[in-house]
Amino acid sequence: EVNLVESGGDLIEPGGSLRLSCAASGFTFSAEWMHWVRQAPGKGLEWVSRIDTDGSGTSYADSVQGRFIISRDNAKNTLYLQMNSLRAEDTAVYFCARDRPGPQFYMDVWGKGTTVTVSS
Amino acid sequence: DIQMTQSPSSVSASVGDTVTITCRASQGISRWLGWYQQKPGKAPKLLIYDASTLQSGVPSRFSGSEAGTEFTLTISSLQPEDFATYYCQQGDSYPLSFGGGTKVEIK
Numbered sequence: 001e002v003n004l005v006e007s008g009g010d011l012i013e014p015g016g017s018l019r020l021s022c023a024a025s026g027f028t029f030s031a032e033w034m035h036w037v038r039q040a041p042g043k044g045l046e047w048v049s050r051i052d053t054d055g056s057g058t059s060y061a062d063s064v065q066g067r068f069i070i071s072r073d074n075a076k077n078t079l080y081l082q083m084n085s086l087r088a089e090d091t092a093v094y095f096c097a098r099d100r101p102g103p104q105f106y107m108d109v110w111g112k113g114t115t116v117t118v119s120s
Numbered sequence: 121d122i123q124m125t126q127s128p129s130s131v132s133a134s135v136g137d138t139v140t141i142t143c144r145a146s147q148g149i150s151r152w153l154g155w156y157q158q159k160p161g162k163a164p165k166l167l168i169y170d171a172s173t174l175q176s177g178v179p180s181r182f183s184g185s186e187a188g189t190e191f192t193l194t195i196s197s198l199q200p201e202d203f204a205t206y207y208c209q210q211g212d213s214y215p216l217s218f219g220g221g222t223k224v225e226i227k
Contacts, residue, residue, distance in 0.1 A: 035216075037164075045156070045164060045207050047216040059214040062121070095163055104170065104211040106154040110163035 002026035002109050004096050009114030016086050016118075022079040022096030022111055030054075030074035033099035035107055036081050038092035038116075046092075049081065050099065064090075086118045122146055122210050126219030132227040137198045141222045143208035145189040152212040153191045155184055158221075159204045168193065169211065195224070 008020040022034070036048040049060045049070040058070050069082040079096050093115050097107035123146040133139050143153065151171040156164040166175045171186040181196045195202055203226055208219040 044221045045158075045209075045218040047209075047218065050214065050216070061215050097163075100166065100169060102169075104152045105214070105216055106166055106169045106209065106211045107156075107164070108166045108175065110165070112163055 002098075004098065004109060004111035006094060006096050006111045006114035009094065009116045011117045011119065012086055013120050014087060014118055017082070017084045018086065018116060020081040020083065020094055020096075020114055020116070022081075024077045024079065024098075027098070027109075029072075029077040032101065033105075034070075034072065034079045035097045035099060036070060036079075037095045037097055037107065037110075038090075039095070039113075040089070040092045043092075048094070050105070051079070083116070086116075088118050090116060091118045092116060121215055122149060122213065122217050124208055124210055124217050124219040126208055126222055128222060129220065130223040130225060132225045133198050134227045135198055135200060137227075139195045139198055139202075139224055141193040141195075141206055141208075141224075143191045143193070143219045145191075145210055145212075148189060149210045149212035151186050152210060153184070153186065154209045154211050155182075155193045156207045156209065156218075157202075157204045158207065164207065167206075198224070 035050045051070045067085045093113040095113045098109040100106040100108035125144045155168040158164040168184040172184040
């Protein structure tokens with residue numbers, strides 16, 4: 001069964017750092033692009049970042065560019081999101097998602113999410 | 121960056137009704153548009169990609185269409201499990217972007 005499980009969410013003070021993890025199983029992780037998407041409380045979905053199969057290509061939303069770093073360890077079937085200089089507006093549920101195989105960019109498998117709260 | 125404008129923000133409907141949700145892109149995205157369903161406390165689920173292609177396992181009462189930069193999700197014969205929030209997402213270029221969401225509520 002294809003599965004994604006996020007972890008690492010926590011309550012963190014503004015300006016702090018946090019690393020999220022996403023453990024993948026049930027598919028060939030090293031062959032798929034991956035994404036992070038977030039959802040602030042009571043708000044809509046916001047795409048955050050993506051990474052290609054070997055980690056050589058990444059993209060970020062303007063709102064996190066320069067503060068967040070996406071990476072992956074294909075030997076461990078794990079996706080990461082290093083979050084630095086955290087702000088109150090980064091408070092959200094963070095989902096990892098698999099890029100649907102194909103030329104365009106959709107997310108066909110999602111984890112349940114992990115909650116990040118940025119507050120003093 | 122491409123902006124996605126979704127309407128309405130909410131709609132009230134009854135079981136058996138047909139519901140139509142619209143999404144407009146700020147620039148051309150060809151047919152690279154996806155639709156997702158999200159229930160409270162759950163992760164989103166991909167319903168449709170490339171504007172009109174049903175994801176595997178999605179019931180045929182869901183359909184999508186496009187006309188230029190305007191895209192439509194239609195839910196025919198609404199079922200109790202369809203009450204949820206729906207989002208469009210452009211799959212054309214980075215940064216990816218979602219519409220603001222449409223909540224389908226029980227009348």
